[in-house]
Amino acid sequence: xxxxxxxxSNKVTEKGKDVELRCDPISGHxxxxxxxxxxxxxxxxxxxxxxxxxxxxxxxxxxxxxxERTGGSVSTLTxxxxxxxxxxxxxxxxxxxxxxxxxxPGTRLTVL
Amino acid sequence: AxxxxxxxxxxxxxxxxxxxxxxxYETRDTTYYLFWYKQPPSGxxxxxxxxNSFDEQNEISGRYSWNFQKSTxxxxxxxxxxxxxxxxxxxxxxxxxxxxLTFGEGTQLTVNP
Numbered sequence: 001x002x003x004x005x006x007x008x009s010n011k012v013t014e015k016g017k018d019v020e021l022r023c024d025p026i027s028g029h030x031x032x033x034x035x036x037x038x039x040x041x042x043x044x045x046x047x048x049x050x051x052x053x054x055x056x057x058x059x060x061x062x063x064x065x066x067x068e069r070t071g072g073s074v075s076t077l078t079x080x081x082x083x084x085x086x087x088x089x090x091x092x093x094x095x096x097x098x099x100x101x102x103x104x105p106g107t108r109l110t111v112l
Numbered sequence: 113a114x115x116x117x118x119x120x121x122x123x124x125x126x127x128x129x130x131x132x133x134x135x136x137y138e139t140r141d142t143t144y145y146l147f148w149y150k151q152p153p154s155g156x157x158x159x160x161x162x163x164n165s166f167d168e169q170n171e172i173s174g175r176y177s178w179n180f181q182k183s184t185x186x187x188x189x190x191x192x193x194x195x196x197x198x199x200x201x202x203x204x205x206x207x208x209x210x211x212x213l214t215f216g217e218g219t220q221l222t223v224n225p
Contacts, residue, residue, distance in 0.1 A: 033212070042216075042218065050211065056211075101159070103158075103159075104156070105154070106156065
């Protein structure tokens with residue numbers, strides 16, 4: 001079956017602009033996660049959605065970052081007023097409840 | 113707090129050599145899960161294996177094997193008869209309560225022909 005998909009695959013933006021990154025999880029997976037992978041910080045957890053429960057936002061680095069998940073499926077990660085330190089690969093993963101997480105191909109964000 | 117340490121930043125081997133990637137974890141939880149993921153040059157993280165804290169049986173899958181030892185808090189990964197296609201970054205990860213994964217820094221494996 002189809003895996004996790006993310007769009008766009010690459011995004012180049014100017015400092016100060018807002019960006020939206022999209023994730024389509026594997027059909028039937030109730031849990032969805034966002035991680036960030038950057039050279040200096042490795043793989044960092046950002047946010048976790050599970051069904052209708054309140055999301056775990058404890059990994060979001062600042063209030064410029066937000067995410068939503070509509071209809072228990074697609075998720076959008078929004079970064080407002082982007083900064084150069086936001087440049088990274090943003091990875092989305094999904095899992096059946098709290099089981100093994102399967103990752104998408106990522107979105108490479110470059111902030112100029 | 114949880115922590116995963118992969119002390120080997122880079123390993124380079126010649127094809128057909130065996131190679132072991134080390135992973136040491138820290139957690140105070142008694143129930144936890146350990147994972148290995150492979151990240152080839154294409155960038156996507158590929159799931160390889162999951163073990164839970166109550167199952168210390170070693171596992172073999174083809175050329176891959178995993179050695180889980182709670183006494184040393186280690187979950188090492190061995191590739192037997194390595195191949196060029198094994199070249200990738202390998203991540204060890206830990207999950208306790210809640211669902212976030214805590215990743216190690218990764219080991220870059222290069223298999224030369």
